[in-house]
Amino acid sequence: MNVSRDGGEYRWALPSVLLGDGEGRPVKRSTRDWVVDTAMFLVAAALTVLTVPDLEKFPQPVQVTEQVVGALACVAVWLRRRYPVVLSLALTLLSSGLLLVGGAAMVALFTVAVHRPFKISGFALLANLITALPYSYFRPDAVMGPTLTSVTAIGLGLMVWTWGMLVRARRQLVWSLRKQADGAADEARRLERERIAREMHDVLAHRLSILSLHAGALEFRKDAPPDEVAKAAAAIRDSAHQALEDLRGVIGVLRHGQGAAPSDTAVPERPQPTLADLADLVAECRRAGMDVTLRLPELDETPQSLGRNAYRIVQEALTNARKHADGAPVTVAVGGRPGDGLSVEVRNPALARPGPRIPGQVLTGIPGAGAGLIGLTERAELSGGRLEHGRRADGDFVVRAWLPWTP
Known part of the structure; x- marks a missing residue:
C-alpha cells in the first residue's frame, strides 16, 4: 500500500x-x-x-x-x-x-x-x-472441525474463482470473434470498393478516351463538313451519357454500402459485359477512328466472370493503345477452351506508324493514372490467371493474359 x-x-x-x-x-x-x-x-x-x-x-x-x-x-x-x-x-x-x-x-x-x-x-x-x-x-464448524472447515472454505473459494475465470474467458472469446467478424466485414467492404474502383477505371478510362478522340477531331478539323461534325458531336454525347450512367451505378453501390435507406439505393446493377460484347467494343473503337482487328473464333459458352475479365482486359488494352500509340493498328486475339484456359492478346506497334490521319485519330494528350496495367495484372491474378505486358523485340507492345477456364 x-x-x-x-x-x-x-x-x-x-x-x-x-x-x-x-x-x-x-x-x-x-x-x-x-x-x-x-x-x-x-x-x-x-x-x-x-x-x-x-x-x-x-x-x-x-x-x-x-x-x-x-x-x-x-x-x-x-x-x-x-x-x-x-x-x-x-x-x-x-x-x-x-x-x-x-x-x-x-x-x-x-x-x-x-x-x-x-x-x-x-x-x-x-x-x-x-x-x-x-x-x-x-x-470451526462443530461437525467438520478446523481441518475440514478450512478445506471446504478453500475449495469453495477456488470454485468461485474458477467460475469467474471461465466467464471472463468466454467473454473474451466472444469479443475476439466479434472483432474478427467486424474485421472480416471491413475487409469485405474494402475489397468491394477496390473492385468498384477497378471497374470504374476500366469503364471511365475507355469512355473518356473515346470522348477525347472525337473532341480532338473537332479541334483538328475545324473545316470538317457539317455531317462529320454532327456525327462527332453525337458520339461525344453518347460517350458522356454512358460515362454518367456508369458513374451513377457505382455511386448507387457506394451509397448502399454506407447504409442508405432502401428507397434511395434501389439502383439495379447494369448488365456486366461478356465475350459476346467484344464485337461491339471493337466496333465502337473503329467508329472513333482506330484500326482494330478482332480474331475471335467460335467458343463454347464461357462463365460470366471469365467473360467479364477478358472483356475488361481488352478494353483497358485498347484504351492504352489510344493513349500511347495514336494511329497504330491494333490486333485483338482471343482463344481457348474449357480445361486449357482462355488466352487474350492485344498487340500494337509501340509508336504510331507514319501516314495520313483521319478525323477521330487525334488525341489531345489524354492523361493516364498509370494504374491500368497494374489493375489488369491484379484482376488476372485474383481470378487465378496471369498477365504479362511489355515491348517485344519486333517493336510491338503486347498485353497477353491467360485466365483459367473450368469445364
Whole structure:
C-alpha cells in the first residue's frame, strides 16, 4: 500500500497493479447489468440468511454485530462494478472473523475474477485462501472441525474463482470473434470498393478516351463538313451519357454500402459485359477512328466472370493503345477452351506508324493514372490467371493474359 499526503491529510491507496484499470470510475448500468447485479445481491443475501442459524451458539452482542455487518456487506455488493478489487479485499478481511460476510465475499471474488486480469484476480484469490485459515481455526464448524472447515472454505473459494475465470474467458472469446467478424466485414467492404474502383477505371478510362478522340477531331478539323461534325458531336454525347450512367451505378453501390435507406439505393446493377460484347467494343473503337482487328473464333459458352475479365482486359488494352500509340493498328486475339484456359492478346506497334490521319485519330494528350496495367495484372491474378505486358523485340507492345477456364 502507498501513503500520500494531500492537503494535510494522509491517504492510503492500493498499488495500481492490484486495482486494475477502471477502478473507482462511474458505472452506467444497462438493463442486463441491473438484472445481474440484482441477482448477485440476492445470492449474497441468500447465503447470509442460510448461515444465520449457525450464530445461535454465540453471545447476543456477537450475533447482533454479525447481522449488522452481514447486512452492510450485502448492500456493498452494489459497489462491485465500481470498486471490485477494494470490495473483494475488504470483505475477504472481514470474512476471516465474521461468518455472515462470507456470501458477499464470494460474490466480490467472482466479480474480480470476471472483470480483472489474472495478476489481479489471482491476488484476490490468494487473500481469500489465506484468510480461510484463521477463520477455520477460531470458528470451526462443530461437525467438520478446523481441518475440514478450512478445506471446504478453500475449495469453495477456488470454485468461485474458477467460475469467474471461465466467464471472463468466454467473454473474451466472444469479443475476439466479434472483432474478427467486424474485421472480416471491413475487409469485405474494402475489397468491394477496390473492385468498384477497378471497374470504374476500366469503364471511365475507355469512355473518356473515346470522348477525347472525337473532341480532338473537332479541334483538328475545324473545316470538317457539317455531317462529320454532327456525327462527332453525337458520339461525344453518347460517350458522356454512358460515362454518367456508369458513374451513377457505382455511386448507387457506394451509397448502399454506407447504409442508405432502401428507397434511395434501389439502383439495379447494369448488365456486366461478356465475350459476346467484344464485337461491339471493337466496333465502337473503329467508329472513333482506330484500326482494330478482332480474331475471335467460335467458343463454347464461357462463365460470366471469365467473360467479364477478358472483356475488361481488352478494353483497358485498347484504351492504352489510344493513349500511347495514336494511329497504330491494333490486333485483338482471343482463344481457348474449357480445361486449357482462355488466352487474350492485344498487340500494337509501340509508336504510331507514319501516314495520313483521319478525323477521330487525334488525341489531345489524354492523361493516364498509370494504374491500368497494374489493375489488369491484379484482376488476372485474383481470378487465378496471369498477365504479362511489355515491348517485344519486333517493336510491338503486347498485353497477353491467360485466365483459367473450368469445364
